[in-house]
Amino acid sequence: xxxxxxxxxxxxxxxxxxxxxxxxxxxxxxxxxxxxxxxxxxxxxxxxxxxxxxxxxxxxxxxxxxxxxxxxxxxxxxxxxxxxxxxxxxxxxxxxxxxxxxxxxxxxxxxxxxxxxxxxxxxxxxxxxxxxxxxxxxxxxxxxxxxxxxxxxxxxxxxxxxxxxxxxxxxxxxxxxxxxxxxxxxxxxxxxxxxxxxxxxxxxxxxxxxxxxxxxxxxxxxxxxxxxxxxxxxxxxxxxxxxxxxxxxxxxxxxxxxxxxxxxxxxxxxxxxxxxxxxxxxxxxxxxxxxxxxxxxxxxxxxxxxxxxxxxxxxxxxxxxxxxxxxxxxxxxxxxxxxxxxxxxxxxxxxxxxxxxxxxxxxxxxxxxxxxxxxxxxxxxxxxxxxxxxxxxxxxxxxxxxxxxxxxxxxxxxxxxxxxxxxxxxxxxxxxxxxxxxxxxxxxxxxxxxxxxxxxxxxxxxxxxxxxxxxxxxxxxxxxxxxxxxxxxxxxxxxxxxxxxxxxxxxxxxxxxxxxxxxxxxxxxxxxxxxxxxxxxxxxxxxxxxxxxxxxxx
Amino acid sequence: xxxxxxxxxxxxxxxxxxxxxxxxxxxxxxxxxxxxxxxxxxxxxxxxxxxxxxxxxxxxxxxxxxxxxxxxxxxxxxxxxxxxxxxxxxxxxxxxxxxxxxxxxxxxxxxxxxxxxxxxxxxxxxxxxxxxxxxxxxxxxxxxxxxxxxxxxxxxxxxxxxxxxxxxxxxxxxxxxxxxxxxxxxxxxxxxxxxxxxxxxxxxxxxxxxxxxxxxxxxxxxxxxxxxxxxxxxxxxxxxxxxxxxxxxxxxxxxxxxxxxxxxxxxxxxxxxxxxxxxxxxxxxxx
Numbered sequence: 108x109x110x111x112x113x114x115x116x117x118x119x120x121x122x123x124x125x126x127x128x129x130x131x132x133x134x135x136x137x138x139x140x141x142x143x144x145x146x147x148x149x150x151x152x153x154x155x156x157x158x159x160x161x162x163x164x165x166x167x168x169x170x171x172x173x174x175x176x177x178x179x180x181x182x183x184x185x186x187x188x189x190x191x192x193x194x195x196x197x198x199x200x201x202x203x204x205x206x207x208x209x210x211x212x213x214x215x216x217x218x219x220x221x222x223x224x225x226x227x228x229x230x231x232x233x234x235x236x237x238x239x240x241x242x243x244x245x246x247x248x249x250x251x252x253x254x255x256x257x258x259x260x261x262x263x264x265x266x267x268x269x270x271x272x273x274x275x276x277x278x279x280x281x282x283x284x285x286x287x288x289x290x291x292x293x294x295x296x297x298x299x300x301x302x303x304x305x306x307x308x309x310x311x312x313x314x315x316x317x318x319x320x321x322x323x324x325x326x327x328x329x330x331x332x333x334x335x336x337x338x339x340x341x342x343x344x345x346x347x348x349x350x351x352x353x354x355x356x357x358x359x360x361x362x363x364x365x366x367x368x369x370x371x372x373x374x375x376x377x378x379x380x381x382x383x384x385x386x387x388x389x390x391x392x393x394x395x396x397x398x399x400x401x402x403x404x405x406x407x408x409x410x411x412x413x414x415x416x417x418x419x420x421x422x423x424x425x426x427x428x429x430x431x432x433x434x435x436x437x438x439x440x441x442x443x444x445x446x447x448x449x450x451x452x453x454x455x456x457x458x459x460x461x462x463x464x465x466x467x468x469x470x471x472x473x474x475x476x477x478x479x480x481x482x483x484x485x486x487x488x489x490x491x492x493x494x495x496x497x498x499x500x501x502x503x504x505x506x507x508x509x510x511x512x513x514x515x516x517x518x519x520x521x522x523x524x525x526x527x528x529x530x531x532x533x534x535x536x537x538x539x540x541x542x543x544x545x546x547x548x549x550x551x552x553x554x555x556x557x558x559x560x561x562x563x564x565x566x567x568x569x570x571x572x573x574x575x576x577x578x579x580x581x582x583x584x585x586x587x588x589x590x591x592x593x594x595x596x597x598x599x600x601x602x603x604x605x606x607x608x609x610x611x612x613x614x615x616x617x618x619x620x621x622x623x624x625x626x627x628x629x630x631x632x633x634x635x636x637x638x639x640x641x642x643x644x645x646x647x648x649x650x651x652x653x654x655x656x657x658x659x660x661x
Numbered sequence: 662x663x664x665x666x667x668x669x670x671x672x673x674x675x676x677x678x679x680x681x682x683x684x685x686x687x688x689x690x691x692x693x694x695x696x697x698x699x700x701x702x703x704x705x706x707x708x709x710x711x712x713x714x715x716x717x718x719x720x721x722x723x724x725x726x727x728x729x730x731x732x733x734x735x736x737x738x739x740x741x742x743x744x745x746x747x748x749x750x751x752x753x754x755x756x757x758x759x760x761x762x763x764x765x766x767x768x769x770x771x772x773x774x775x776x777x778x779x780x781x782x783x784x785x786x787x788x789x790x791x792x793x794x795x796x797x798x799x800x801x802x803x804x805x806x807x808x809x810x811x812x813x814x815x816x817x818x819x820x821x822x823x824x825x826x827x828x829x830x831x832x833x834x835x836x837x838x839x840x841x842x843x844x845x846x847x848x849x850x851x852x853x854x855x856x857x858x859x860x861x862x863x864x865x866x867x868x869x870x871x872x873x874x875x876x877x878x879x880x881x882x883x884x885x886x887x888x889x890x891x892x893x894x895x896x897x898x899x900x901x902x903x904x905x906x907x908x909x910x911x912x913x914x915x916x917x918x919x920x921x922x923x924x925x926x927x928x929x930x931x932x933x934x935x936x937x938x939x940x941x942x943x944x945x946x947x948x
Contacts, residue, residue, distance in 0.1 A: 154747070157770065193773045194790070270788055307685065315696055315799035316729065320686035347685045350692070352796040355862075358692050394796035397776060476864060479693045528718060530861040531869030570716065570752050570859075605753040 132172030137660040139235065140164040143188050148651035151610060152573050152635050160652075161188045163195070165235070167202075179203040189648045190638065191238035192399070194268040201266065202242055213249040218242040221261055223280040223304035224329045226404030227344035227363050227387070231265070234640045239398055241391075242266045243276060255287025265391045265400050272391035272400050278306035298333040308391055308402060317356050317479055323349045325361075325389055325403065341366040344403075346389060350479075352396045353388040354427055357482025359469075361386035365406065374439035381432050382408050385464050385485055388426035398643055407642025408433045410457040410500060412518075414541050415582075415597065416561040419574055420522040422461065422496045424642035430490055431461030450506035457500045463491030494534070497521040510548065516541040527637055527644070535575075537563045555593075557582040568604040573635040573649060576602035589620045597634060623660035629653070698733050698806060703836070705810040707734065707802050708925050708942040710741045710781040711878070712774050714748025715756055718861035718869065723778030723795045724877065725865055730802055737806045739923055739944050740878040741850055745769035748777050748859075755857035755872055764848070764883035783939040784927060791937075811837045812902065812941040816924050820947050825911040827947055829884065831924050832904040835896040841936065843896065844929040846889030847907055849881045849947075852919040881920070884909045892926060902926075911947070920947040 141163050145156035162185050169178040183198035184191070204217030220242055222230040233240040245263015252258065259280045265272035285299040286292045292299070305326040312319035327344035346361035367380045390400045408431045409422035437455045440447035466475045466483040473480045500518040507513060518539040524532040540560045547553040559580040568575055577600055584593035597612035614631025635649040711727055713720040727740050744760035746769045751759050772781065772791050779792050782801040793801065812835045819828040829847060858874035860866050866874070883889075884907050893903060911917055925942035 193775050194792075196773075270790075313800040314694070314796070315733075315803045316694055318688050318692055318694055320688050322686045324685035348688050350688075352794060355864075356796075358688060358690075394794045396794060474864065478864075479691075481690075525861075528861060529869060530718060530863070531867070569754075570756065571750075 132170055134168065134170050135661060136166060136168040138164065138166040138658070140655070140657040141188060142655040143650065144652035144654070145189065146651045148632065148649070151612065151632055151649040151651065152571065153632075153649040153651045156189060158186055161186050163187050163191065165201075174208050176206040176208070177204070178206075187238065189650055190645060192268065195238060197269055199269065201240070201269070211251050213247075215247040218244050218266065219247050219261075221247060221259070222404070223259070223278065223306070224302055224327060225340075225342050225365055225406060227342055227365065228304045228306045228325050228327045228403055229261070229276070229278050229280070230401075230404035232404075234643070237398070237638065237640050237643060237645055239640075239643060239645075240266055241399065241401060244271060245276075253288065255284035257282045265402075267392070267400060274308045274310035274391035274393075274400075276306065276308055276391055276402055278304060280304035296334055298331075300331040301329065303328045306389075306402060308389070310391070310393060317350050319350060319393060320348055323347060323389070323393075327363075336371045338369045338371075339367070340369075344387070346387065349386075349389060349393070351388060351390060351393040353390065354386050354482065355476055356478040357386070357476060357480060359386050359482040359484075361389070362487075363387045363405070374441065376435075376437045378435045379432070380408060380434075381430075382406070383430040383464065383487065384424070384426065385428050386426075386482070398645060401643075405642065408461055409459045409496060409498060409642075410435065411641075412500075414516065414539075414557075414559060415580055416539055416559040416578055417500075417516070417518060417541065418639070419561055419578065419636060420520050420535060420537055421637055421639040421644060422459075422498075422522075422642065423526050423637070423639060423644040425461075425463070425495060425526065428464035428466070428485070428491070429461050429495060430464050431459065431496075433457070433459045448505070449508075453502075453504040455500075455502040455504075457498070459496065459498045460494070461496040463493035463495060465489035465491045493523065493525070494521065495523045495526055510546060512545040514541070514543040514545075533566065535563055535565055537561055551588055553586045555582070555584040555586070557584075565603045571604045571607055573599070573602070573604075573607065573610075574637075575604055576600075590618070591620075592617045595631075597632075599634070618656075625656075625658045627654075627656045629656075696733050698735075698737070698803070700735075700737050700806075701809075703810055703813060704737050705805055705808045705940075706737050706739055706814075706942045707805045708739050708741070708781075708783050708923075708939045709798060709802065710743055710768070710784075712743045712745060712769060712772075712777055712779050712781075714744055714746060714750075714777060715758070715760065715857060715874075715876075716750060716752070716859050717748035717777045718859040720748070720778045721858060721860045721865045721871065721874070722862050723780070726795050726798060727878075730799060734802060734806055738802060739925075739942050741848065741880050741923065742876065742878040743768060743880045746774060746777065755870070758856055760854075760856075760876070760879060762880055762882060764887040765880050767887040783942075784937040786936075786938070809836070810941055811835065811839055812896075812926055814902065814924060814926060814941045814943040816922065816943040816945045818922055818945045818947055820917060822917070822948075825913070825917065827909050827911055827922065829907040829909070829922055829924070830904065831902070831906075833902040833941075835893075835898060835900045835902065838898050839896050839928075839940070842894050842929050843892045843926050843940070844889040845885070845892040845902075845905055845924065845926050846887075847884040848923050849884060849909065849911075849915075850878050850921050850923060851881050851915050852877045852879075852921070853916070854879055854919075878921075881912075881915060882909070884922075888929070889925075889927075891929070918946075918948045921945065922947060 144160045147155040165182045167180045180202035182201040184195040187195045202218040206215045220231045231241045231243045243263040247261045249259045262277045282302040307324040325346040329342035331340040342365050344363045348358040350356040363384045365382045369378045389402045405424045435457045440452040442451045465486045468475050469481040475483045498520045503515045505513050520537040522535045542558045544556045561578040579598045582595040593616050595614050599610045612632040616629040618627030630653045633650040636647045637644050638647040743765040745765040749761050814833040817830040854876040855873045857872035860871045921944050923944040925939045927939040928936045930936035
């Protein structure tokens with residue numbers, strides 16, 4: 108850490124050196140601060156938090172001058188909010204880098220985020236709300252050797268809380284815009300882009316029991332074809348043997364296929380996405396479990412929702428195997444039509460279905476998934492017996508007049524609790540209905556009312572599950588001139604778990620937004636559940652207390 | 662020239678990819694290492710403290726790993742299963758038994774574990790952290806078991822079946838000059854407790870519940886407190902371990918023939934508890 112601080116200070120000294128005063132630069136950044144107090148609340152399963160309060164915050168500083176950019180981020184977790192990994196506890200400069208940009212080359216030394224293609228081989232990113240940061244600390248070179256060609260090379264180690272990953276990541280990616288590369292296609296109405304990448308991890312074999320490959324590689328090929336409103340994109344990736352704690356130390360190679368067909372025109376859009384993932388977890392530490400240290404990213408195949416009760420049963424990507432389809436349609440009934448009315452009506456329909464992959468024992472003497480074996484064989488085109496997730500959602504957005512607007516949503520969800528790690532439980536069938544009504548009663552003053560309902564068919568549960576059962580939610584929010592004030596009651600009116608009675612989760616929130624700054628205060632109960640972003644999920648413990656969130660860009 | 666630029670550079674890239682591909686390590690069967698351990702005349706005994714709970718569905722995997730290691734290292738490995746934290750809460754039957762202990766809770770709080778299963782291997786702190794994922798245990802167990810020991814620890818037990826009083830005597834000697842302060846901790850564990858256990862791995866039993874499940878090495882109590890008591894400061898080579906004696910009356914519900922007494926000496930940095938390495942451990946059956 109001391110070395111990091113010295114390097115950062117040197118970079119900042121250079122950046123602010125008065126010798127460079129004739130070339131004025133630009134300093135910018137952003138920050139966020141989250142504060143939460145915790146009161147024990149046995150009724151909702153909120154345990155005592157020893158520290159009573161948690162605070163976590165970051166500040167990014169980025170300085171640009173000419174072709175150079177330097178940046179650093181200071182983070183403090185004292186301690187982190189509940190649900191965020193306690194290994195973050197501490198403070199310091201978690202991220203620092205220097206980037207040089209030119210027409211032909213871009214060079215970054217230090218921490219950086221990067222994605223190859225759709226991320227099947229490499230994606231490093233940060234999600235503050237999840238407590239996820241797998242920035243690579245190393246070197247990145249991006250060159251543009253010719254028209255339409257971009258080559259990227261990376262090498263380094265992942266950030267692992269306040270340490271570095273044990274594995275070293277090396278990768279190259281090439282992206283070719285075919286129309287720019289080949290002059291005779293320059294005027295073509297069909298746009299073609301192709302790409303490929305290769306990433307490998309080196310980690311010392313320290314297993315006593317298994318023969319661990321020290322160099323594990325993953326490669327992919329991808330293509331994007333666009334013509335008018337039609338777009339096809341697809342990527343295939345393959346990984347060699349990578350026994351790990353996630354896959355139970357099996358040696359089967361992994362593979363992934365992702366394809367998307369999209370058609371859009373004014374007022375309408377149709378998207379069909381299919382994917383198959385087989386043993387595709389790839390981490391910079393073969394011993395690691397959970398969400399940290401992912402080298403690659405497996406995109407989710409379920410619609411993302413922002414409504415509270417639509418997220419009680421969120422889908423989490425199953426890295427050991429899944430295959431499924433997602434179809435999405437939106438259609439805007441035109442203005443002044445029977446269904447469109449004066450302002451038009453937007454209809455959205457999403458259908459998602461995700462199965463386990465097919466698996467068979469590799470030999471007569473081993474079982475499926477047996478550690479220290481190939482693990483299984485799998486037919487690429489066959490689904491497994493297990494249905495992980497199925498969801499149909501229908502949404503309608505309608506402005507009735509200049510003052511009134513309505514959003515309606517209905518969802519029918521089938522959810523296997525195995526998704527969140529609870530094997531052997533019955534499938535949950537949930538029906539969710541949501542209505543949001545927006546009313547602008549005078550210029551600058553508006554009200555929002557949300558009514559949500561979730562019902563399930565769950566039978567009696569032995570264990571306590573504070574997310575289970577039937578829910579209702581009412582939210583009222585007033586907005587004026589950047590201020591907001593809301594009150595929300597989330598009501599678990601039937602919980603099949605033994606020992607949990609009907610419970611109200613009452614909360615109040617208020618805040619103000621001024622330009623690029625936002626302050627929000629909250630008080631009340633937060634339900635136990637799962638928090639997901641892009642198919643990556645972490646448990647969210649119940650909490651009761653007072654919260655402050657401050658965000659600012661400068 | 663453009664052709665060269667547009668053809669040769671992509672070709673070079675493909676070549677680079679091909680070169681990188683050759684660096685992958687393909688492993689052919691058999692995938693398992695031939696593992697054996699030959700203890701020296703005086704060996705270091707490794708202590709694995711496995712943090713678990715009956716509601717933890719991934720914990721049977723950790724128990725299986727611990728047993729695999731126990732098969733290899735025998736007397737040179739001692740396992741303590743600490744039931745503590747979120748996954749050890751009691752619920753309706755069959756999860757209505759409370760296996761937590763005040764010592765286990767204190768250790769769990771001290772080390773700040775959040776996700777289970779997790780463990781400590783002789784309270785080593787590689788990379789600055791105590792917690793070790795299950796898959797990391799074997800490496801550290803092996804490297805420590807092959808370390809020359811810093812102390813010899815003798816443990817003598819006397820059990821009175823009528824009063825259930827257990828008299829424990831600890832002595833031995835140091836084999837190296839050592840810096841710092843050292844504590845001696847004595848705990849009692851019990852094997853073969855039949856109860857339910859959550860499970861996610863069909864390889865290891867029924868899902869979601871293995872019932873009955875045989876819980877092994879369960880921490881029952883810390884005889885001389887969670888952190889034990891101060892033993893010695895800066896011991897010298899060949900210096901005897903100050904003899905310590907303890908008496909403890911076993912609870913009626915504990916089956917004495919399944920109970921073990923475990924003693925361990927560990928570095929105790931009183932300032933902030935940052936150095937807690939266990940330098941030697943010993944165990945003895947009560948009967």
